[in-house]
Amino acid sequence: MNKMQTLSKNQQIIFDLIDKSPEPLKAYTILFNVQKKGIKAPLQVYRALDKLVEMGKIHKIESRNAFIACHNSSCQVAKATAFSICEICEKITEISSAGLSKYLTSFKDKDGMKYSKYNLEFFGLCKKCR
Amino acid sequence: MNKMQTLSKNQQIIFDLIDKSPEPLKAYTILFNVQKKGIKAPLQVYRALDKLVEMGKIHKIESRNAFIACHNSSCQVAKATAFSICEICEKITEISSAGLSKYLTSFKDKDGMKYSKYNLEFFGLCKKCR
DNA sequence: TACATAATGTTATATTATAACAATAACTTT
DNA sequence: AAAGTTATTGTTATAATATAACATTATGTA
The missing domain is CATH 3.30.1490 (Dna Ligase; domain 1)
Structure with a gap:
């Protein structure tokens, strides 16, 4: 009955990138950086971001449209x-x-x-x- | 030496619209509603919004990309x-x-x-x- | 008047985000 | 394993939000 705790492939790729970044990342910066891993379209990025935010793994900095890993x-x-x-x-x-x-x-x-x-x-x- | 207290033409038009709206307005909703007053381009709206925010006449609701008049x-x-x-x-x-x-x-x-x-x-x- | 600053008008373009639809993978119940 | 269900993925197109660059006009000030 538990929500899935493990991340999907795209979610993991994108979380790793955000998590090791010293600064918040924007969606299209993320897209650029994961294209070598096969994520080619904005929607793939936004979908992963949505889920990660939902799970509390990352947060959106609203005033900057950027995403940061949660360390709290x-x-x-x-x-x-x-x-x-x-x-x-x-x-x-x-x-x-x-x-x-x-x-x-x-x-x-x-x-x-x-x-x-x-x-x-x-x-x-x-x-x-x- | 005082900052100008009066609003410019475009600022006044856009402030009036936001001020009498019961809900926050988005930039392009504003644009649509002021076209009959001669404001035709997004930039004209965004410039007025920037100034109005600066003056504290309106606030931006960051999570909604919408603007509300200050009543505080x-x-x-x-x-x-x-x-x-x-x-x-x-x-x-x-x-x-x-x-x-x-x-x-x-x-x-x-x-x-x-x-x-x-x-x-x-x-x-x-x-x-x- | 002349100078400086703020506001405007205009076209083009950059940036951020979602719609719609088809296909695949993973989980669940039998 | 089969069938059903849900989550995830892939893909193309497009919507929504915002700024760059440049020319012009208006306003405030020395």
């Missing part, structure tokens, strides 16, 4: 993501803060709406660029 | 935005919570990085869709 406690927080983005060098880091995720996970707005998921992107200057 | 204390929080998004009906609301913005504005990650800007998107089900 084995991806158990796929539904509660926070990133820091340096506006100069574009260094992007996933934030793991128990306090932050606790605060946001339990946040209720004034309509009493409670949320099942959030994505937070912080912008500023990293150490090096300051 | 005369747009003084253009750099600290939070939205709630219903995943069924796509109703999108800007969240005004002093507590939330205080918490996030003063948030420091473990590198001591402090942020000048953030964008937060919450996902869940609104009252009606629950």
